[in-house]
Amino acid sequence: MAVKRSPPGGPLSAQRAYSRTRVGARSYTDLPAEWPAVAASSSILATSSPSSITLKAARQLAALARVPLDPQRVYEAIFQTRLEEDYDSGRVTTSTFIERLRVDFDLNASDAAIALAWNDIYTPNTAMLEVIRAIDRRGARLVLASNTNELHYQWFRPLFASTLDRFDDEVLSFRIECRKPHPRFFEACVQACAPTPLTECLYVDDRADFIDAARGLGIPGILYRPGMERA
Numbered sequence: 001m002a003v004k005r006s007p008p009g010g011p012l013s014a015q016r017a018y019s020r021t022r023v024g025a026r027s028y029t030d031l032p033a034e035w036p037a038v039a040a041s042s043s044i045l046a047t048s049s050p051s052s053i054t055l056k057a058a059r060q061l062a063a064l065a066r067v068p069l070d071p072q073r074v075y076e077a078i079f080q081t082r083l084e085e086d087y088d089s090g091r092v093t094t095s096t097f098i099e100r101l102r103v104d105f106d107l108n109a110s111d112a113a114i115a116l117a118w119n120d121i122y123t124p125n126t127a128m129l130e131v132i133r134a135i136d137r138r139g140a141r142l143v144l145a146s147n148t149n150e151l152h153y154q155w156f157r158p159l160f161a162s163t164l165d166r167f168d169d170e171v172l173s174f175r176i177e178c179r180k181p182h183p184r185f186f187e188a189c190v191q192a193c194a195p196t197p198l199t200e201c202l203y204v205d206d207r208a209d210f211i212d213a214a215r216g217l218g219i220p221g222i223l224y225r226p227g228m229e230r231a
Contacts, residue, residue, distance in 0.1 A: 037141035037193045039171070041180075041205040042148060044224045045129060045160055046122045049206070053121040054079050060117035061101060064109040074105055087149045090174040094150045119155035125226075129163045136166040143192045144170040145203065147179045168192075180205075181213030190219065 043050055058075035078084050083100065086092045092100070098114050101107060107114055136142055144167045146153075153172060157164060164170075169192040173179040176188050190198045203214045203221040211221040 035140065035200070035202040037143065037196050037201055038135060039143040039145040039189045039193065039201060039203050040132070041207075041210070041224075042144060042146035042156065043206050044204060045125055045132075045156075045163065047125045047226070048121070048123055056121045057118055060120065061105060061107065061114070064105075064107040064113060064117055066106045066108045069105060077104060084149075085179060088147055088173045088179050090150075090177045097149075097151070115151055119151055122156050122159060124160065128224075129160070132163050132166060141193060141196070142167040142169075143189055144172070145180070145185075145189050145205075146171070147173045147185075149174045180207075180210045183213075183217060186214055186217050186219060 046053065048056070055071070055075060058078065059071040061078075062069040062071040062074045078101075083092070083097075087094075087097045095111075098111050101114055101118070102109070109117070132142065144164065148156075153174070171185065171188045171192055173185065176185065178184045180186070186203075189203065190201055193201045198217065198219050201219055203211065203219050204224055205211055205214075205221065206224040208223055211223050214221045
């Protein structure tokens with residue numbers, strides 16, 4: 001999430017400035033001049049889309065089953081039920097989550113092997129990582145805004161350490177016990193950007209529904225698309 005200097009004219013002018021930025025920004029490296037704080041989803045730090053990495057996790061878990069198992073069944077059982085949301089929201093502990101995977105899919109694997117299959121899904125988006133470094137060098141306040149769980153965070157935090165060390169704060173769903181697009185998640189992002197007003201906080205995500213949810217609360221946003229960071 002980013003923070004921007006207030007344009008003259010109050011909140012309405014801030015919304016108009018948001019629209020101009022969303023349509024007209026040629027490069028994310030242009031943002032810090034207007035937005036002194038940015039809240040960014042962790043999904044933009046990886047090259048793969050959320051759907052492709054969840055399918056990869058399902059395939060890797062299916063490979064650990066005692067008998068052949070359709071990865072689509074694993075995907076549906078995790079990502080089309082409440083299981084992932086409950087784990088991302090801290091309502092299920094890591095030990096319970098791993099045991100649930102082991103029992104539900106009859107996995108013949110240790111806790112460490114199950115965790116590896118669940119975690120090893122990220123490929124760094126080097127172009128976007130450099131944009132984050134550039135934003136940090138220009139003095140913007142950086143906030144990580146992530147729907148994630150304890151296992152994934154423990155995996156990607158060291159993987160992206162050189163970039164994530166530049167962030168000033170982290171809003172993680174499993175710690176605050178709710179996920180985007182819940183209003184409480186975005187309220188936590190605004191608090192992390194304090195004392196900057198919410199109309200001056202820029203939110204960056206690769207999901208349009210999350211951008212729309214932020215806008216509904218008065219938070220400007222930019223929808224990330226691969227390649228825009230090099231425009």
